[in-house]
Amino acid sequence: MPSVRLQQVNKIYRSKRERVHAVRDLNLGITEGEFMCLLGPSGCGKTSSLRMIVGLESISSGEIWIGDRLVNDLSPQERNVAMSFESYALYTHLSVGENITFPLKAKGMPPPERRKRLVEVASMLEISSLLKMTPSSLSSGQMQQVSLARALIREPSVFLLDEPLSHLDVNLRVYTRNRIKRLHTELDTTMIYVTHDQLEAVALADRIAVMNFAELQQVGTREELLDRPANRFVADFIGEPPINFYEVEIQEDLRETTLRETSGAFSLPLPSRWESILDQLEGTVFEIGVRPHDITLHDRGYPQSVQGECEIFEFLGEENHLTLKVGEVRMTLVVSNREFFETGEKVTVYLDPNRIHLFSKDSGACLSSQLGSESASW
Amino acid sequence: MFHQKRFLTQSVFMKEASPVRPKAGRDNVYVEALISFEARNTGRSVSRWRQFQDKAKPYLIILPAFLLTIGILVPFATGVYWSLTDYNLMRPQFEFIGIGNYVELFSGGEFWHALKVSGVYVLFAVGTELLLGLIIALLLNQETFLAKIFRPLLILPLLIAPVIATLIWKLMMSTDFGVINYFLSLFNPELKEFPWAGSPKYAMLTVVLIDVWIFTPFIALLLLAGLRSLPQPPFEAAQVDGASRWFIFRVLTLPMLAPFMVIALIFRIIDSIRMFDIPFAMTKGGPGDSLMNLQIQAYTEAFTYLNISVGSAYMFVTWVIIFIISKLMVGYWMKWRQRLSA
Structure with a gap:
């Protein structure tokens, strides 16, 4: 049974002057524990799709299922998915430790348990030494780790990543890429990863969903995409x-x-x-x-x-x-x-x-x- | 040939009399590095004239601003000087008496009373305005039809001169024909005679009420602008993290809005400490001395008793109070800004 399922999902942004069809008839099933990449050039609708799954963007038509729940009308709070943002979205006035435990505190978990989970996650991502610092004093790579830690501390079953590596320099990008891959293997969570970098997608994903002009072009393993591209765009x-x-x-x-x-x-x-x-x-x-x-x-x-x-x-x-x-x-x-x-x-x-x-x-x-x-x- | 020779003498001269080095400091180090870099690369030393130019430039650039402040500094210094004299318009001469005026000020009851009136005014007016302003800003920070209509209307009270607003309020609060008292009498006939500023008991309530009516929109507008400038991703992240709206407000919105609240508070606190028009238009400081704040006290000393020196002393003390408060608050503001900027 797919862990995340999108059926005929459409996203239409309306403003006074124009109407933008950002995602058109998207059908996509992501199985439990799978690493799925949404890949495509800027403006192809991949981030809109991700934001609809997480609930930050309303669904114009179609259905999104997470597990056996139809989540269309659920708020982001109720969907119980974790997300790492492109801009890291750290809470700049809180310390790194407070940032990471924020989701637990929001759910009212008692402090001793919060601390225990914090220690675990921090050592997993090797950021234990940063916990007392403020986000503004971190490098972008460290901010990325903190943002990952904040998502991971919830032990989510579905983990969404929105271009997590796009602001890192090349060496750090490869290092963090490996770390994300390792985390996926260790934690066995369903990961949905949005990127415009085909190298990242090929390196990380079990399957890749290629999007262009609001439409899904092809879903498949990297071999399928390379050897049997559905169309000229995917091949290119x-x-x-x-x-x-x-x-x-x-x-x-x-x-x-x-x-x-x-x-x-x-x-x-x-x-x-x-x-x-x-x-x-x-x-x-x-x-x-x-x-x-x-x-x-x-x-x-x-x-x-x-x-x-x-x-x-x-x-x-x-x-x-x-x-x-x-x-x-x-x-x-x-x-x-x-x-x-x-x-x-x-x-x-x-x-x-x-x-x-x-x-x-x-x-x-x-x-x-x-x-x-x-x-x-x- | 001639040029070569001049070159030579110049560099020899520079070697002998090593140039006057500016005192160490971060900026100077940078300038020095540039100078020596240039010297090494062009193969000649920098002349003294050039060095003088480099040093004088910052002062030349700032000169126009300095000229502008003369118009402020001269009266300020004059006022401070007068506060150290026994200057009274009823006497032809005055002489320097040191801190005598201040000693008298601090030992008498009038000053402490005025300080208390100003303090109470600031506390209640600004406190209420901040609370109401925050609530209004939060309510108007949504894209509903009503919010869109109310946002531009919010500015209306700020378009009336406070004196005129006060005079209108005064008419509305009249026990004989005031519309407010009329409406109050519908609930309870006794309230028709509610004295408002006519009674020492309610005078403060009355002026604070008018201040709140005029200036709450100011704080609401500032905080609304602040709310709209907050980065969205942290709020989205908090939603995804499962935080309730109240939790997000308490842990994210309030602290992130704090710099804007501090700015609004700085403006309003300074304005309220030097508040003059509302209480003066209402009762000229009365009934009795119930609204005699620092400003009205200073005005009365200087213009009623023609005691310029004591009036100046009041003004100088007010300045010190405002200076200290704004200094502290600006410092706090800068600290928060730095913390919030990632």
């Missing part, structure tokens, strides 16, 4: 560096059918598994997507080789990014940290035919994913 949003897109046209001659990049930069033989789709969709403009990780410098027997010229070479340490100019178009690929290129150098690369995605240019739908899931189900 997930993955670093971003996927390469090329508009292609189908050319049939006597011997074989090929996909020719529209400007003629390169041609690829049509993978046989796609033939059935193409027959059904005559007249559609197609696009293919190739992930930078699926392009190699080494001939592994792939039939498709592409010649290009090095345009940008980014040395990044662990892996390097190479952007080639192929005819009129550009192609980015990831190479190992031992390989270096100079601008203008001629490079031959090979594409893995099994890992090319096919999209319909008009609808944006990923045709190859539909095929993949079908064939998987057979």
Whole structure:
């Protein structure tokens, strides 16, 4: 049974001048103990969704269930979920310790028990030394820990996090990310995590719900999102560096059918598994997507080789990014940290035919994913 | 060639007579660092003229403000000086008598009585205003139809000069034709004769009532502005944390609003200590001496008895009291602000 369930949820903000549909027909089930990320660009409705779950925003239509309770008309106080805010939302006039025990005090828990829980949570997050300080004297990383502690001290069954890492610097971000992941494993709570950073989502989540323009695009594990994206947006949003897109046209001659990049930069033989789709969709403009990780410098027997010229070479340490100019178009690929290129150098690369995605240019739908899931189900 | 030579002599000169260093202090260290940095980089030393300019600049910048304060400082100093003399307009000459006026002031009963009247006035007027203002601000801090209508109306009492408001109240409180007494008589016929400021017993109640009527909106407006400027996330977090509305009000709203309350209190306390128009327009300090506060006492001394020196002494003591109170409260305000800013 899902621990948090959203059914046909809509959020419409109305003001005198305009009407903003922030969340449209959202259906999402989050199972007990799951780590779910709501991922999407700014303004896609992910924070609105979170605020509707927690009760800070009214639900325009639809139903939200937490456990077996319909929470639509419950106040935030009655929903019994914990939340960590993007801005930390600390009570600046109270000490760190008072901040953390605030939820317990609000519920009238006696002081000795409060202190006991405080000691436990503080040692879990390694902030025992800060308890007497005021929030204004903390660094942003420490504030983040305090805000987590304040949410955790309630031992919540559902824990919502709204972009908790967005104000931290890079090192601290990785450290806190690991800590959140560890907390999830230790505490076994349902976590719903909102972020616009796909790396965070991929690193943390059991499943990721990708949103764009108020609509849910796809829900799935990171492998599902990478290998079988539902549409062009998901394919583009997930993955670093971003996927390469090329508009292609189908050319049939006597011997074989090929996909020719529209400007003629390169041609690829049509993978046989796609033939059935193409027959059904005559007249559609197609696009293919190739992930930078699926392009190699080494001939592994792939039939498709592409010649290009090095345009940008980014040395990044662990892996390097190479952007080639192929005819009129550009192609980015990831190479190992031992390989270096100079601008203008001629490079031959090979594409893995099994890992090319096919999209319909008009609808944006990923045709190859539909095929993949079908064939998987057979 | 010539330039080179001048350069040389200058730097030699600077080496010999090491420049006069400003006394250590955080700002000076910064300026010094800049100067020496410049000196090292350009390869020449900073001239004395330049150093003088750097030092004189802050004073030059502040000069206009200083000129403005002359208009305040001259009468203030004159007043303090007069309070140390036996200046009386009925006598052609006056002479310096030291702290004689103050000794007389503190040993006589009139001053202590005036102080008590002022204190009671401040306590009851400002206390009631703060309480009512807070309640009104909380009620108007919502987006309901009524709140939207009442918010602009709130300012109306502040648009009337206090003297005129008092005179209108005085008419309304007349035992012969006052509308207030008429309405009171509907409940109890005896209240038709309620004397208001005519009786020493109720005089203070009357002026405090008028003060509350005029100035509660001031506090309500300040606190309303404060409420609206409070950051929202802590309140949302408290809701999610399961805190009741009363708990949120007590533990979050009140402390976070405290700086605004202190500001409102500073204004109102200072205003009430130097309150003159309401009691003067009402009874000129009477009946008897029941409304003789510090200001009216000083006015009576200076303008009725033409005893400028004693009047000045009253004013100076009032100034000291206001100075100390505002100093303490501003200090408290700064401390809270610092604590609240994350």
